[in-house]
Structures are given as structure tokens and as C-alpha cells.
Amino acid sequence: MSEIEPRGEEPRNDIDPADPSDPMPNPGLPEHQWRPTDVDPAQERRAERQVAGMFGLAALLALAFCVCYFAVPLDTTTTFLGFTAQNFALGLTLGGSLLLIGLGAIQWAKKLMADHEVIEMRHPARSSDEDRETTLGMFNEGVNESGFGRRPLIRNSLFGALGILGLPAIVLLRDLGPLPGDKQFNTVWTKGMRIANDVSGKPIRPSEIEEGQLTNAEPEILFEVDEDGEPVIHGTEALQVKAKAAVILMRMPPQDITAPEGRENWSIDGILCYSKICTHVGCPISLYEQQTHHVLCPCHQSTFDLADGGKVIFGPAHRALPQLQLGVDDEGYLIAMGDFEDVVGPSFPEIHQEP
Incomplete structure (x- = not known):
């Protein structure tokens, strides 16, 4: 049996195709087929305009994403399959922008970049310094062959599309949380607003x-509902209101209440009202011990004494539960006498924490 020639030597010319002991000869590569854009300048310019057009349209869709984020109401639904209009518009514009950038890159590679066969022989896991220098040279050569430097229309449209694509990321930063300011800590409670059973x-x-x-x-x-029977507050806004304005009411003997200074008249016949939101990380609380007047947060076991201004007596919470001043309206219903004086919800570094 003849031996296979080691890699790097000249190919053998004495191989007999009829002899099964000889290795399969190298079939070679088929004749190169030139693309229309390689031989026709008009086709080349047309392909260049197509790629630039895709990049340009991608930039417009990225801008449309920013417009839809602010212009399309959050709770509006589409007539198609009941999708939320804003989510549908954001997904369509951002997805279309990314798709067009990808399609433009593919079109550029298939019709305008250098089109020739490349053969790469197997090599050890670590290339030699000479191979690395050769690879770097080939990379630079590929950059030149791609026409990146001599096709300013494609280059500039690509940079423009990628640059504008960063705007949606900046716009979406707004969803990370409310903007700085005191308004973010307010709730819907106002003087005279009735307190209703949450069920x-x-x-x-x-x-x-x-x-x-x-x-x-x-x-x-x-x-409350409007003239058409629709809720006055609904959708995301209603969820936000519930997350901040939920309260708990409890009645205890008036002699058990140790009211903090300035809150002596905040209860009605032993009825107290506190925020339902734990001041640690914002979990809802309602585990009440009527004998001790303690309420327990189920998440991290912060415990608050409702008979003593809602102060913390155990657990990781640092602030007392915010208390809502109660009153009674002309029809005998419990009402709020204003909003919470303390911040509702979990503690932040900028909020003063009690020692």
C-alpha cells in the first residue's frame, strides 16, 4: 500500500484512479462564477443603494421606536388580536430596525464584498507568530476588499443606523424607575376620599x-366608574395606585393606643389606618396578632407595633409603617384626612432612616 503524501509536499502526478490503494486525487475547485455586481457597474451601484436604503430605513425605525414610546398610550389595545398597542409598536419598530441592519449586512457581503475562494489548511491550536502576522494582514486585506473605505454611502448609512439605534436604549432607561423628585412618593389619598373594602x-x-x-x-x-361603566382608573395606572395606596384598618381598645406626638386624633373610636406596604422592600403585610397588636411582614419577618405608631420592633425594616389620618364624612363613612406624611414603600438611601 502506498503512503499518503505528507502535507506541504508537491502533489503526486502518478496516481492511478483505477488502483484502490491510491488515495483519492484532489478534485480541485469549479470555475469561478462572477456575480452581476462584479462585471456590471450599474448593478454594483444598484446593490450599494439597496444596502444604504436598508440602513437608512433601520435608522428611521429606530427613531419611530422613540416616538411610539412617548406617543402611543400605554393601555391602548390594538384591533388586531388584542395586543397592547405600545408593546406592538415598540416591538415592530425595534425588531424591524435590527432586521434591516442584518439584511443590509448580508446583502453587502453577498453582492459587494470580495468574492473569491479561501483555502485554510489545518494547523495546531496555537498559531505561530508568522501565522498570526499573516492573519492580521489578511484581516486588513479583507477590510480593503470589503470596500468599507471606498464606499462612503454604505459606511455612513451603517454608522448612522447603528448610532441612532442607541436612542431606544436611552429612551428605555426611563422605565428603570421614576424620575427624581418628591412627586414619586405621593399617593392618591386626598382629604375627604373614602376608604373602601378592597374586595x-x-x-x-x-x-x-x-x-x-x-x-x-x-x-x-x-x-369608581364613568358614564360608560368603565373604571375611572384602570390598567397599569390602577396597579400603580394599588401598589402605593393599599392600607390596612384595625380596631383595638382606645386605651391600648400609644399615639405619637401630633397623632392623638388620627384614630376613630380605636380604628387605626396604616400603609399595607412594608418599609423594608415593599412586600404587602397583613399577618395581624390581635392580642399584641403586632403586624408581621411575611417576606423577611419585619414586625410593627400598630398600637405604638407602627414602629419597628423586629426585623430588617428601619422605618415605621406610614399612618393615614382618619375622619368620618357626613354620611358616616371613613375617610382620609390627607395623604401619608411619611414615604410609602421600601427604604432608599435618600430617605431618612430611623436609628
Whole structure:
């Protein structure tokens, strides 16, 4: 049996195709087929305009993404399959922009970049210094052959599309949280707003709360409807209101209440009202011990004494539960006498924390 020639030597010319002991001869490569853009300048310019057009349209779609983010209402639904209009518009514009950049790059590579066969022999895992220098030279040669430097229309349109594509990322930073300012800490509670049961939506009278009972409640405005029977507050806005304005009501003997200074008249016949949102990381709380008047957060076991201004007596929370001042309107329903004086929700570095 004849031996296979080692790699790097001249190919053999004495191979007999009829002899099964000889290795298969190298079939070679077929004749190169030139593309229309290689031989026709008009076709080349047309392909260049196509690629630039895709990049340009990608830039416009990226701008449309930013416009849709602010112009399309968050809770509006489309007539097609009931998708949320804003999500549909954002996905369509951003997805289309990325798709066109990809299609433009493919079109550029297939019709305008250098078109020739490349043979790469196997080599050890680590290339020699000479091979590395050769590879770097080939990379630079590929850059030149791609026409990146001599096709300013494609180059500039690509840079423009990629640059504008960064705008959606900047716009989406707005969803990371509310902008700085005191307004972000306010809730919908106002003076005279009735307190409603969070299940039935009905306003609550003091006589309906028994001693030792804890009641989960919300602002009555969440259950109001307009002339068409639609909720006044709905969708994402309603969820945001619930997340900040949810409260708990409980009744205890008035003699058990140790009201902080300035809050002596915040209760009604032993009924107190506190935020339902834990001041540690914002979990909802409602595990009430009527004998001790303690309420426990189920997430990290922060414990608050509702009889003593909602102060923390155990756990990682640093601030007392915000208390809502109560009153009674002309029809005998419990109402808020204003918004919370303290910040509702988890603690942040800029919020003063009690020692």
C-alpha cells in the first residue's frame, strides 16, 4: 500500500484512479462564477443603494421606536388580536430596525464584498507568530476588499443606523424607575376620599369594623366608574395606585393606643389606618396578632407595633409603617384626612432612616 503524501509536499502526478490503494486525487475547485455586481457597474451601484436604503430605513425605525414610546398610550389595545398597542409598536419598530441592519449586512457581503475562494489548511491550536502576522494582514486585506473605505454611502448609512439605534436604549432607561423628585412618593389619598373594602369596593363605616379585626382597604376612587361603566382608573395606572395606596384598618381598645406626638386624633373610636406596604422592600403585610397588636411582614419577618405608631420592633425594616389620618364624612363613612406624611414603600438611601 502506498503512503499518503505528507502535507506541504508537491502533489503526486502518478496516481492511478483505477488502483484502490491510491488515495483519492484532489478534485480541485469549479470555475469561478462572477456575480452581476462584479462585471456590471450599474448593478454594483444598484446593490450599494439597496444596502444604504436598508440602513437608512433601520435608522428611521429606530427613531419611530422613540416616538411610539412617548406617543402611543400605554393601555391602548390594538384591533388586531388584542395586543397592547405600545408593546406592538415598540416591538415592530425595534425588531424591524435590527432586521434591516442584518439584511443590509448580508446583502453587502453577498453582492459587494470580495468574492473569491479561501483555502485554510489545518494547523495546531496555537498559531505561530508568522501565522498570526499573516492573519492580521489578511484581516486588513479583507477590510480593503470589503470596500468599507471606498464606499462612503454604505459606511455612513451603517454608522448612522447603528448610532441612532442607541436612542431606544436611552429612551428605555426611563422605565428603570421614576424620575427624581418628591412627586414619586405621593399617593392618591386626598382629604375627604373614602376608604373602601378592597374586595367589595364598598365604603366602610366605623361600626363595620369589629375589635381585633384587620381589614384590607383601598381608595374608593379605584372602584369608581364613568358614564360608560368603565373604571375611572384602570390598567397599569390602577396597579400603580394599588401598589402605593393599599392600607390596612384595625380596631383595638382606645386605651391600648400609644399615639405619637401630633397623632392623638388620627384614630376613630380605636380604628387605626396604616400603609399595607412594608418599609423594608415593599412586600404587602397583613399577618395581624390581635392580642399584641403586632403586624408581621411575611417576606423577611419585619414586625410593627400598630398600637405604638407602627414602629419597628423586629426585623430588617428601619422605618415605621406610614399612618393615614382618619375622619368620618357626613354620611358616616371613613375617610382620609390627607395623604401619608411619611414615604410609602421600601427604604432608599435618600430617605431618612430611623436609628
